[in-house]
Amino acid sequence: MTIRICLAGATGWAGSALSRAIAKSEGLTLVSAVSRTHAGHVLGDVLGEPLLKCPIYATAREALSHQTDVFFEFTKPDVAKSNVLAALQQGARVVIGTSGLTDADYSEIASVAEQRQLGVLAVGNFALTVVLLQKFSEIAARYIPQWEIIDYASDSKVDAPSGTARELAYRLSAIRPSELTVPLEQTQGVVETRGARLTGSQVHSIRLPGYTISAEIIFGMPDQKLTIRHDSGTSAQPYVDGALLAIRKVNTFVGLRRGLDTVLDL
Numbered sequence: 184m185t186i187r188i189c190l191a192g193a194t195g196w197a198g199s200a201l202s203r204a205i206a207k208s209e210g211l212t213l214v215s216a217v218s219r220t221h222a223g224h225v226l227g228d229v230l231g232e233p234l235l236k237c238p239i240y241a242t243a244r245e246a247l248s249h250q251t252d253v254f255f256e257f258t259k260p261d262v263a264k265s266n267v268l269a270a271l272q273q274g275a276r277v278v279i280g281t282s283g284l285t286d287a288d289y290s291e292i293a294s295v296a297e298q299r300q301l302g303v304l305a306v307g308n309f310a311l312t313v314v315l316l317q318k319f320s321e322i323a324a325r326y327i328p329q330w331e332i333i334d335y336a337s338d339s340k341v342d343a344p345s346g347t348a349r350e351l352a353y354r355l356s357a358i359r360p361s362e363l364t365v366p367l368e369q370t371q372g373v374v375e376t377r378g379a380r381l382t383g384s385q386v387h388s389i390r391l392p393g394y395t396i397s398a399e400i401i402f403g404m405p406d407q408k409l410t411i412r413h414d415s416g417t418s419a420q421p422y423v424d425g426a427l428l429a430i431r432k433v434n435t436f437v438g439l440r441r442g443l444d445t446v447l448d449l
């Protein structure tokens with residue numbers, strides 16, 4: 184059966200790459216798209232892809248007037264939660280690619296998903312190397328009690344920390360909080376330089392021209408340390424395959440899952 188998709192953010196950097204990939208994927212079809220700038224146009228005309236015949240709307244609510252199996256959120260953090268809740272109210276399953284949602288936002292989304300008996304798959308980073316970074320970090324955290332996360336992105340990224348860093352910290356919190364030899368409140372000097380405490384991890388966000396997206400986690404023990412790092416380039420290609428997989432898998436469970444590995448057999 185063909186999966187009918189509404190893609191919010193279909194004209195963006197990540198969303199346009201995903202739209203083109205959906206156009207060429209068997210069993211997937213875009214029925215509507217969201218972008219304020221291009222509302223009223225046909226997506227294929229905007230992206231130069233004649234296979235994409237769906238209309239573009241300015242809001243998710245309007246776009247969801249089309250029968251939708253999966254709503255894909257790829258816009259900005261300020262509208263993401265309300266888009267997701269609107270999609271669940273319409274009976275659509277949801278994949279969240281947008282970063283910047285908080286753990287409190289996710290709790291609210293999780294309870295609506297449970298109420299509606301629908302699946303929501305939130306993936307801070309769809310790239311396979313990030314999925315592996317998360318998995319390897321979870322293993323390391325079982326043996327090494329101290330770590331810190333460094334999140335690198337370009338100067339134009341509006342949210343901090345990144346979805347990748349948030350998701351990593353959230354997942355490690357299920358194992359244990361990272362220990363601090365000197366508690367933050369006993370830090371002498373400027374405590375902010377120690378980063379933010381996020382679900383049990385110290386997180387440092389760097390926003391500078393020259394970076395795209397990188398995530399690094401350093402585990403430290405006396406006289407030894409382990410660094411696990413992911414870097415992505417400037418194309419959106421690393422995210423496309425994971426996003427397509429998420430669309431195909433989100434109907435296999437009910438409630439909220441965070442991370443692509445939750446639907447993979449790793």
Ligand SMILES: NC(=O)c1ccc[n+]([C@@H]2O[C@H](COP(=O)([O-])OP(=O)(O)OC[C@H]3O[C@@H](n4cnc5c(N)ncnc54)[C@H](OP(=O)(O)O)[C@@H]3O)[C@@H](O)[C@H]2O)c1
Pocket residue numbers: 191192193194195196197198217218219220221241242257258259260262279280281282283306307308309310346422
């Ligand atoms: N999970 C992952 O692996 C992954 C990978 C890449 C990016 N991301 C995240 O995905 C999000 C999008 O990234 P991007 O680089 O593609 O951004 P982008 O190039 O700025 O694209 C944003 C898209 O969302 C639309 N949009 C923005 N605000 C909107 C609003 N208020 N109402 C309706 N549409 C709106 C934009 O169209 P208009 O401006 O015309 O409305 C555009 O189509 C970010 O949060 C980014 O961090 C996640």
